[in-house]
Amino acid sequence: MENYYDHRSHRGIEIPRLFYDSLTHQPFARCQVCEKQLVETGASYMIEKVFRKNVVSGRIESQYEFAICFDCALKLTQSYSEESRANLQRFFNEEVADLINSPAAERPESERDVLELLSHCSITGKPVNELDEYQIAGHFNGGYLNTDMRPFMMGAGSMDDVSDLLSNKTLDEIDDFTGKFLTGPPEFRDFFKSPKRRPILV
């Protein structure tokens, strides 16, 4: 009988270049919060990136991106208000869970599969080339994409829907967090101007 876990334990897909640090063109080296090494330690972590069309050049550029280890992500989400956590939980159970929990048959097996998955909004199905702003997120273990959780893409409309689920108190908490840890070059700071984008952390 085939051992189910044999299939799951293969090393998987190396970090797709789309998830590389845009400044270094290398995989993210450390958790942006606790500075734990990510690749060498085999840590579990997630990467989020937001792309937005540059109004001057017309090119889609990474506006904001970070890697955060699961320990730190958990601490942040635990700081959310109970109401926000309940809202997020409901939204993801209803809208997202089926889309990102990969049944074995639909698990991406190559970087090409990943790009295909990220070529349209995971929630509305809208193609990426029709979006001026979108976000991608993926879960990783060390140097590999964790394909048990499918990477997903969300267009700006769906990103707004998620922000609307969060209480003002939670938005304040997240802004404190982003102010403290996610500061960067001026382009990154501009990012927090209206309309604000925040880490989603699912």
Ligand SMILES: [Zn+2]
């Ligand atoms: Zn961390």
